Amino acid sequence: MEVLQIGLPADETVGDVRFERAYPVWTMTHDGISWPEREPELVAPLEYCGADDLPRDFQHAYEQAYRDQRLVEPRNSWDRSPDQGALAVTPDGQVAGFVLGFSQPDGSIELGPIGTVPTWRGRGVCTALLATVLYRSRGLHLHLTVDGESPTRAHELYLRHGFRITERLVRYEVQLS
Numbered sequence: 001m002e003v004l005q006i007g008l009p010a011d012e013t014v015g016d017v018r019f020e021r022a023y024p025v026w027t028m029t030h031d032g033i034s035w036p037e038r039e040p041e042l043v044a045p046l047e048y049c050g051a052d053d054l055p056r057d058f059q060h061a062y063e064q065a066y067r068d069q070r071l072v073e074p075r076n077s078w079d080r081s082p083d084q085g086a087l088a089v090t091p092d093g094q095v096a097g098f099v100l101g102f103s104q105p106d107g108s109i110e111l112g113p114i115g116t117v118p119t120w121r122g123r124g125v126c127t128a129l130l131a132t133v134l135y136r137s138r139g140l141h142l143h144l145t146v147d148g149e150s151p152t153r154a155h156e157l158y159l160r161h162g163f164r165i166t167e168r169l170v171r172y173e174v175q176l177s
Helices: 058-065 125-136 154-160
Strands: 002-009 020-030 047-050 084-089 095-103 109-116 142-147 163-176
Touching: 020 154, 058 095, 058 109, 084 125, 095 125, 109 125, 125 154, 142 154, 142 163, 154 163
Parallel strands: 109 142
Antiparallel strands: 002 163, 020 142, 020 163, 047 084, 084 095, 095 109
16 A cells, blocks of 8 residues: 655645644754864774765665654665765674765755664764764755654754754655555
8 A cells, every 4th residue: 555645834734634644844954053173983883984985784774774764765776975974884894873965956965864773872873973974064054854753853963963943844644545
């Protein structure tokens, strides 16, 4: 069965009773002021890896990081390499977390996907990766989209790093037969 989703501004509702409220989606933009003073260290034994050449197990890490998320499109290929980003890898090269950014035609950077493999969550991996990308992207306009009710509370991380909510949408969905 397929699902049709639509997004509306948070203060509007769908006039069709077949649609059910699914979850809020927020667009967030970096404030352009709160940049980290340095790149933070990762928790041992993780090391930084550039995002320009995604490791071969990146797909597995992506699937693990997003398996409990709602706001994700299934992906099994990456049509281009990220322009900005950082990955945390274990000594044997497995991806523990990632923050990828892609240049947009207007010169801004769209951040995402952003994620941490569940076994590495709660250890500051994504916090360090996001701070690193912000440090390296000083002066660029950064934005992202996040599930406003994410079970990982990702929006709280972005707010702590100087992002602000610029648009609030609500996703509605209907089951198609």
